[in-house]
Amino acid sequence: EDPNVTQEEEAVPVHLVCSNGSITLRFSLEEGHWLWADDKTFPLDESYALALLETVQDIESLPPVTTAAHSPTKYVTVTDSQGASVTYRLGKESDGSVYVYREGAEATVYAVPDLMSQIGRSIYDMMALPELPQLTAENVTSLTVTAGERTLALTPAEGAWTADGRDVTDQLADLTAWLGDMHLAACVDWRPSAGAAALCGLDKPAVTLTAAYTHAGADRSLTLTVGGQRGAGYCVTVSDDDTVYLMSAEALAPLLTLAQSGLE
Numbered sequence: 001e002d003p004n005v006t007q008e009e010e011a012v013p014v015h016l017v018c019s020n021g022s023i024t025l026r027f028s029l030e031e032g033h034w035l036w037a038d039d040k041t042f043p044l045d046e047s048y049a050l051a052l053l054e055t056v057q058d059i060e061s062l063p064p065v066t067t068a069a070h071s072p073t074k075y076v077t078v079t080d081s082q083g084a085s086v087t088y089r090l091g092k093e094s095d096g097s098v099y100v101y102r103e104g105a106e107a108t109v110y111a112v113p114d115l116m117s118q119i120g121r122s123i124y125d126m127m128a129l130p131e132l133p134q135l136t137a138e139n140v141t142s143l144t145v146t147a148g149e150r151t152l153a154l155t156p157a158e159g160a161w162t163a164d165g166r167d168v169t170d171q172l173a174d175l176t177a178w179l180g181d182m183h184l185a186a187c188v189d190w191r192p193s194a195g196a197a198a199l200c201g202l203d204k205p206a207v208t209l210t211a212a213y214t215h216a217g218a219d220r221s222l223t224l225t226v227g228g229q230r231g232a233g234y235c236v237t238v239s240d241d242d243t244v245y246l247m248s249a250e251a252l253a254p255l256l257t258l259a260q261s262g263l264e
């Protein structure tokens with residue numbers, strides 16, 4: 001090979017668009033990472049885009065079927081770095097698969113499993129949820145639980161928890177187990193409008209947890225605001241992040257119980 005001759009750059013997928021008939025999602029590859037094209041600041045868990053791309057790239061390695069696609073209205077389009085695009089049209093579903101053909105090659109139909117579930121997700125279902133700090137008696141300096149006009153201050157001392165000087169460690173067993181393993185369940189609203197807080201019950205929170213703790217030698221704080229119930233969970237916000245998340249009702253049960261009954 002002549003080293004002075006520039007080799008043609010290999011084409012790689014850089015744009016991915018999918019529609020299930022009601023939801024259309026657009027992704028773009030930038031600096032080696034897949035982003036949500038409509039808002040590139042959105043914290044996308046790009047594993048969803050990668051899984052969809054893999055499914056689409058494998059379509060034509062499947063054995064063709066003889067069933068017709070039945071007027072498909074749903075599609076997936078992949079565009080590569082050289083501007084070449086391929087669009088797959090989706091039709092009737094059967095036994096967990098959907099019939100698909102490539103635009104321009106309508107005579108060959110494939111039965112593709114899982115594809116409809118992959119393109120039927122909301123973008124919120126693809127969010128890389130933020131990790132919450134794991135709070136323990138070893139790293140927490142204070143906890144405050146507020147419900148309405150009621151406030152409860154909790155302080156760790158030598159591995160135990162006290163409230164107004166009383167040892168309440170046993171009474172807080174369920175709560176402290178949850179504090180050490182807190183997780184968000186889903187995104188409810190990314191960049192919510194001005195009225196979203198009221199709709200989610202966050203203008204008058206059911207309970208607010210404020211934690212002061214240390215991490216890597218630095219003082220940190222966390223505020224978890226719990227609003228109204230939605231399905232099997234509650235709407236919550238975390239500190240200064242205005243995104244509305246969902247936390248499961250089961251996980252929040254110790255905090256809600258403490259807010260309602262205190263330590264009586």
